[in-house]
Amino acid sequence: MADRKVTPEMMAEKEKWNQIYKVCCVASREFKDRNCVFGGVGISFLAVAIAKQVHAPNMILVAEAGYVGFTGVTSMGSPADNAGGFMAMCHQGLFDMFRDQQAGFMDQACLGLAQIDKFGNVGVSYVNPLIRMNGSGGGGDISSSAKSVTYVGEYNPRQFQAKVDYITNPGFLDGSKNARQKAGLVGEGPSAFVTDRGIFRFDPETHEMYLSDVFPWQDDKEIAEIVDAAPWDMKVAKDLKIIAPPSEDEANAVAMMDPLQGYRITQFMERPSAKYILMGRHDLIAYNYNAILVEESLRNNMKVMI
Numbered sequence: 284m285a286d287r288k289v290t291p292e293m294m295a296e297k298e299k300w301n302q303i304y305k306v307c308c309v310a311s312r313e314f315k316d317r318n319c320v321f322g323g324v325g326i327s328f329l330a331v332a333i334a335k336q337v338h339a340p341n342m343i344l345v346a347e348a349g350y351v352g353f354t355g356v357t358s359m360g361s362p363a364d365n366a367g368g369f370m371a372m373c374h375q376g377l378f379d380m381f382r383d384q385q386a387g388f389m390d391q392a393c394l395g396l397a398q399i400d401k402f403g404n405v406g407v408s409y410v411n412p413l414i415r416m417n418g419s420g421g422g423g424d425i426s427s428s429a430k431s432v433t434y435v436g437e438y439n440p441r442q443f444q445a446k447v448d449y450i451t452n453p454g455f456l457d458g459s460k461n462a463r464q465k466a467g468l469v470g471e472g473p474s475a476f477v478t479d480r481g482i483f484r485f486d487p488e489t490h491e492m493y494l495s496d497v498f499p500w501q502d503d504k505e506i507a508e509i510v511d512a513a514p515w516d517m518k519v520a521k522d523l524k525i526i527a528p529p530s531e532d533e534a535n536a537v538a539m540m541d542p543l544q545g546y547r548i549t550q551f552m553e554r555p556s557a558k559y560i561l562m563g564r565h566d567l568i569a570y571n572y573n574a575i576l577v578e579e580s581l582r583n584n585m586k587v588m589i
Contacts, residue, residue: 287503303537320390357540387470
């Protein structure tokens with residue numbers, strides 16, 4: 284790996300974007316036009332929605348509740364958020380969606396995680412038996428059946444485990460050849476884990492995770508820290524790629540889909556809606572205030588996106 288030097292200009296660019304921008308804007312480039320793409324909830328949905336708006340306008344965006352081919356012009360608070368019905372091709376049921384999923388009709392999917400091992404097995408059920416989480420939420424079916432899965436999340440070295448506490452979403456299982464096929468899994472497994480400190484991919488032969496892409500502002504010391512934090516001998520790509528920072532179009536897409544600034548402002552109490560909560564307003568005035576913010580955001584940003 285060649286010596287990497289970080290300039291003041293690179294550091295200024297780093298400070299320009301928070302972790303959500305770094306994760307979601309970069310992850311949005313993983314999704315291909317005309318593919319059928321399953322979006323999860325939260326930042327995993329935001330990533331595919333940016334892709335729909337900026338990189339893959341003909342992508343068929345689907346959600347767990349059964350929305351198919353919708354526009355993704357606003358963020359979804361849950362898999363059944365009514366926003367998913369906006370200009371959708373159709374709205375089928377949850378059972379229909381997972382039937383299609385298990386039949387192998389989903390080209391790509393985007394999900395979050397709590398733990399991941401070197402073969403891309405993911406845990407979101409619990410961290411040791413004491414800390415219980417929401418569980419699969421459909422992730423087991425999705426990771427088993429979608430042709431490829433992109434995971435997204437803010438980097439935390441504790442996510443990387445020699446063995447996840449519980450395999451909620453199967454990756455390449457034990458890493459052996461054809462392990463997924465022998466287990467009867469339709470999909471081809473995880474393709475990437477996109478974080479704010481680089482992109483991790485999987486070796487096509489060994490199925491082991493390795494560091495494939497980093498941002499311009501990451502030097503050799505930071506890269507070494509990331510690699511050393513993994514509980515296995517994590518490799519670094521010989522042709523380590525440099526990630527382009529978020530673009531103006533990607534940033535505009537985030538602004539359009541985040542009118543209440545839940546993603547753009549990382550501190551909850553600094554968000555517009557939090558100010559009304561601090562005032563004790565849980566009434567129609569606060570609701571109308573949020574509705575105005577949403578409408579203004581859509582109007583202003585649709586002009587930019589068009």
